[in-house]
Amino acid sequence: MLSGVRCTISDCYFWKEGHYCNAKEILITHDEVGRKFPESMDAPQIDQIVAQTGPTEAYYCYDTCCKTFRPKT
Numbered sequence: 001m002l003s004g005v006r007c008t009i010s011d012c013y014f015w016k017e018g019h020y021c022n023a024k025e026i027l028i029t030h031d032e033v034g035r036k037f038p039e040s041m042d043a044p045q046i047d048q049i050v051a052q053t054g055p056t057e058a059y060y061c062y063d064t065c066c067k068t069f070r071p072k073t
């Protein structure tokens with residue numbers, strides 16, 4: 001469980017009762033990056049996108065998203 005991460009996306013595979021995230025790591029990025037890479041990402045893909053994208057600026061909290069989301073099956 002990721003310490004300090006609270007999440008309400010209960011349809012996510014990593015979501016845990018009590019609104020916690022059970023992923024090993026997550027990627028939060030700008031919505032523009034999210035639209036560019038619409039699929040869910042695992043750890044190696046996160047490393048690749050971080051290296052490729054670099055820092056991104058956001059002016060509003062609604063400009064950001066979690067790219068580790070994976071639907072429950």
Ligand code: SF4
Pocket residue numbers: 005006007008009012013014015016020021022023026066067068069070
């Ligand atoms: S991976 Fe993202 S969407 Fe899924 S539980 Fe963790 S923080 Fe929430």
